Amino acid sequence: MSSIVEPADPAQPPPIVQVTGLTKTFKDQEAVNGLSFTVYPADIYGFLGQNGAGKSTTLRMLLTLIAPTAGEIRIFGMDLRTNRREILRRVGAVIERPDLYKYLTAWENLSLFARMSGLRPDRRLLLDQLELVGLAQRAHSKVGTFSQGMKQRLGIATALVHDPDLVILDEPTNGLDPQGIADIRNLILHLSHHRKKTVIVSSHLLSEMELIAGRMLIIDKGKKIIEGRVDELFDPAQTLVELETADPADAAERLSRSRWQSHLNQRRGNKFLLKMDRAEIPSLTHDLVEMGVRVLAIQPRHSLEDYFLTLTTANQHVDAFTD
Amino acid sequence: MWTLLRIELFKIFRRPRTYIPFGAIAAMILIIQLGLKFDGRSYLELMMSSLSDSFFIPYNMIMNGYLVAFVILNTLLIQVPLLVALVAGDIIAGEANMGTLRLLVIRPVSRTRLLLVKFFASVVYTVALLVWMAVLSLFLSMLLFGTNDMMIARNTVMEQIRSSDVLWRYIAAFGYATVALSTVAALAFLLSVFADNSIGPIVSTISIVIVLTILSEMRIPLYDNTVKPWLFTSHMLAWKGFFYSQSDGQGAAIPGSVENLPAILRSLGILLLYIFGFVTAAIVSFKKKDILS
Numbered sequence: 001m002s003s004i005v006e007p008a009d010p011a012q013p014p015p016i017v018q019v020t021g022l023t024k025t026f027k028d029q030e031a032v033n034g035l036s037f038t039v040y041p042a043d044i045y046g047f048l049g050q051n052g053a054g055k056s057t058t059l060r061m062l063l064t065l066i067a068p069t070a071g072e073i074r075i076f077g078m079d080l081r082t083n084r085r086e087i088l089r090r091v092g093a094v095i096e097r098p099d100l101y102k103y104l105t106a107w108e109n110l111s112l113f114a115r116m117s118g119l120r121p122d123r124r125l126l127l128d129q130l131e132l133v134g135l136a137q138r139a140h141s142k143v144g145t146f147s148q149g150m151k152q153r154l155g156i157a158t159a160l161v162h163d164p165d166l167v168i169l170d171e172p173t174n175g176l177d178p179q180g181i182a183d184i185r186n187l188i189l190h191l192s193h194h195r196k197k198t199v200i201v202s203s204h205l206l207s208e209m210e211l212i213a214g215r216m217l218i219i220d221k222g223k224k225i226i227e228g229r230v231d232e233l234f235d236p237a238q239t240l241v242e243l244e245t246a247d248p249a250d251a252a253e254r255l256s257r258s259r260w261q262s263h264l265n266q267r268r269g270n271k272f273l274l275k276m277d278r279a280e281i282p283s284l285t286h287d288l289v290e291m292g293v294r295v296l297a298i299q300p301r302h303s304l305e306d307y308f309l310t311l312t313t314a315n316q317h318v319d320a321f322t323d
Numbered sequence: 324m325w326t327l328l329r330i331e332l333f334k335i336f337r338r339p340r341t342y343i344p345f346g347a348i349a350a351m352i353l354i355i356q357l358g359l360k361f362d363g364r365s366y367l368e369l370m371m372s373s374l375s376d377s378f379f380i381p382y383n384m385i386m387n388g389y390l391v392a393f394v395i396l397n398t399l400l401i402q403v404p405l406l407v408a409l410v411a412g413d414i415i416a417g418e419a420n421m422g423t424l425r426l427l428v429i430r431p432v433s434r435t436r437l438l439l440v441k442f443f444a445s446v447v448y449t450v451a452l453l454v455w456m457a458v459l460s461l462f463l464s465m466l467l468f469g470t471n472d473m474m475i476a477r478n479t480v481m482e483q484i485r486s487s488d489v490l491w492r493y494i495a496a497f498g499y500a501t502v503a504l505s506t507v508a509a510l511a512f513l514l515s516v517f518a519d520n521s522i523g524p525i526v527s528t529i530s531i532v533i534v535l536t537i538l539s540e541m542r543i544p545l546y547d548n549t550v551k552p553w554l555f556t557s558h559m560l561a562w563k564g565f566f567y568s569q570s571d572g573q574g575a576a577i578p579g580s581v582e583n584l585p586a587i588l589r590s591l592g593i594l595l596l597y598i599f600g601f602v603t604a605a606i607v608s609f610k611k612k613d614i615l616s
Contacts, residue, residue, distance in 0.1 A: 063429045065614040089431040099422025112330055116430040
C-alpha cells in the first residue's frame with residue numbers, strides 16, 4: 001500500500017538497516033505483517049504509527065527482543081539471526097519507558113551498562129555522556145529521585161555510552177513536557193548532524209517527526225502505509241489533494257476517464273486522494289466542474305498529521321489528532 | 324563472564340531488600356540462642372525424655388556450642404529455602420517488572436551467558452546467606468556456649484562425637500546445604516523466567532517446596548519407594564548424615580567416619596541433577612522467550 005515509492009538511487013550509500021517481509025504473529029494476532037523498509041547512514045528515520053500499530057514490536061525485533069515469525073533483518077550488511085552480538089555491539093537503544101535501576105545512581109547505571117557492552121569505562125567517558133544529556137550535576141543522585149525527563153535522558157546516555165553507530169529510540173518524548181520534548185529533539189539532531197549517528201526514532205507525535213526526520217515510515221495495523229523522504233512528502237510538486245464528493249461512484253467513473261486518472265493515489269469512502277503539483281489544483285477544480293462531479297470539498301494536504309489522517313483508517317486516529 | 328557476574332552481584336547487594344533474609348536469619352538464631360542460654364536444660368530434658376530413664380544424661384556437658392548449632396540448623400534449614408526463593412525468584416522476573424530486562428537483553432551478551440551469570444549470582448547469594456548462618460549459628464554459639472563433645476540423640480540411641488571430630492562435619496554439612504539450597508534457587512530461577520513480576524515465582528517456589536516437603540515427610544507406603552526417593556525435598560536434609568558416625572562395635576563413634584556416605588552422595592547427585600535440569604530448562608525457555616515487558 002506504499003504510496004510513494006522511492007526510485008533506486010545509485011548514489012545512495014549502502015543501507016544500515018534493511019528489513020524485508022518482516023512478520024510477527026502472536027498466537028492468532030498479526031502484530032507486524034510483511035513489513036519492508038530501509039534505513040541509510042547518518043539519517044534520522046522517523047517510524048510513525050498509532051499505539052498498537054506495530055512500531056514497538058518491529059523495533060524489538062530489530063533488537064532481538066522478539067523473534068520474527070517470518071522475514072529478514074540485515075543491519076550493517078549482516079544477518080541479525082547469525083550475527084547478533086556483532087550487530088548489538090554497534091547498536092544503542094531505549095525501548096518504550098527508560099527503565100533503569102532506581103536504587104542505583106545515574107553514574108552507577110551508566111557504568112553498569114557500559115560494562116555490559118564490553119567497555120571499561122573511565123571517569124571521563126561517563127562524565128562526557130552525562131554532560132551530553134545534561135545530567136552531570138546529578139551524577140551521584142539515585143535514579144529513583146529523577147523526573148521522567150531526566151530518566152529519559154539518562155536512558156539515552158546508556159544507549160550512547162558505547163558509541164554505537166545506530167541508535168534506536170522508541171517513543172523518546174513520551175510523557176515529557178514541552179521543554180523535555182525540545183531537549184530530546186535537539187539531542188537527536190545533534191547525534192545525527194554532529195556525531196553522524198544513524199537514528200531510528202518512533203513516535204506518534206507527527207509534528208515532532210516533521211521537525212527532525214529525514215525519511216520516514218508510517219505503519220498501521222502492522223502494515224506499511226508509506227515510506228519516503230519527508231521533504232518529498234511536502235514537495236509542492238508532490239502535493240496530496242483530497243477530494244470529497246457527494247457521489248463517489250460517479251466521481252470515480254468520471255475521474256477514471258479523465259487525465260486525472262494517473263494522479264489518483266487512493267480512494268477511501270467518498271474521498272479521493274490525488275498526487276499532483278500544487279499549481280495544478282485550479283485546473284483540477286475546473287475539470288471537476290466541467291465533468292459534473294458533485295464536489296463537497298477539495299483541499300491540499302500539507303502536514304504529516306493530514307497525511308496520516310488520510311492514509312490510516314480508524315476514526316480514533318482522527319479523534320486523537322484533532323484534540 | 325567475571326565482569327557480568329560482578330555486575331549481577333553489585334545489583335543484588337545494592338538492593339536494600341537483599342538484606343531482609345540476613346536480618347531474619349540473625350533474628351531467628353539470636354532468639355534460639357537466647358532461649359537455650361537461659362533455659363537450655365528444660366529444652367534438653369524435653370528432647371531427651373525417652374532416654375533419661377535408661378541413661379544418666381550430663382546436661383551441662385551436652386549443652387555446648389556444637390549442639391546449639393545443630394539445633395539451629397535443624398530448625399532453620401527448613402525455613403531458609405523460603406528466604407533463598409525471595410532473591411532467586413526475583414532475579415529475572417524482577418528485572419522484567421522493573422523494565423530493565425530489555426536493556427540487558429539488547430547488550431552484546433548471549434542470553435545463555437546472561438542467564439548463567441544470573442544463576443551463579445543467586446548461588447553466590449545463597450552461599451553468602453549460609454556463611455552468615457554458619458557464623459551466627461556455629462561460631463557465635465561456640466563463643467556463647469563453649470565447646471565439648473557433641474551428643475546426638477537418634478531414636479533411643481545417644482551418639483557421642485568427639486570435640487575434635489565435629490568441625491569438619493559442620494563444614495561438610497554447610498557444603499551440602501549450599502547444594503540443597505541452590506536446588507531451591509534453581510527452581511525459583513526457572514519459574515522466574517516465565518513471569519513478569521517476582522511475586523508469582525516466589526510464591527510458586529515456596530508452595531512447591533512446602534507441598535513436596537509434606538509429601539517427603541508423610542509415611543505413606545505407596546509413596547515411600549516410588550515417589551519420595553525422587554523428590555528433591557527428600558534429599559535436602561541429608562546433611563544430617565554427616566553427624567551420624569560408624570560405630571566401633573563397642574558403642575563408640577569412629578572419628579572421621581560417616582555412617583552412610585553413599586546415601587549422602589546419592590542424595591547430592593540427585594540434587595545436582597535437579598539443579599542441572601532446572602537451569603537447562605530455564606535457559607531453553609529464556610532463549611525462545613519474546614521480551615515484551
